[in-house]
Amino acid sequence: MNILTQRLVAALPLALVAACGSSPPSTASDGNAMVYASSARPPSSIASCLRSRLPRAHESHSGNATELTVGSRSNASYFVTLTPNGNGSVIRVTHGASSSNDPPEEELRFYVARCTT
Template sequence: MNMLTQRLVAALPLALVAACGSSPPSTSSGSGSDDGAMVYASSARSPSSIASCLRSHLSHTHESHSGNTTELAIGSSSNASYLVTLTPNGSGSVIRVTHGASSSNDPPEENLRFAVARCAT
């Protein structure tokens, strides 16, 4: 492996973590469906693969499906701390994370972001 390739491979985890902290693209009207997302990223992995990975890394994960979208409630099933929406796209999935109805931070936001970054790759 040449030096440039080694550097790119070494920088990949940092780029993914940065993507998890990025804001979703803004819309001209300001009322797009991604307003309020705390994580908005894309992945080459399928929604089912990402959901399985997140379930293995985060406790109290409740999965549901709406059409072709997979939804994960993280935390209490009736009062989730976070909502993860996994939508298939042509080459993988779009991951969108928002705060749930609960004001709880269980798991801590840093743990959630780390799990999403890990499972998106």
């Protein structure tokens, strides 16, 4: 399978989740979101799933939101925010200030899609 086909196959579950997700709020801070979707799963379940698949994922809490940094704690590659809503969770993923892609973006998107469905 060539690289383009692999990427499309990896992105398919996320596209399905994103299609079912709510639209992001129109605030400047959400304009940088790589992924913005909703899931029927609770934040704790999604966080546990992501931590099991991403060895460099670190969990913290801010109010009612669960936050995961992926990569180095001091220079994260990605930030995942899981906020509970009435029907499960809202998932927001942004790229960190780090220029690192550890893990590659396609892999992160695949795991997010897998853990939110």
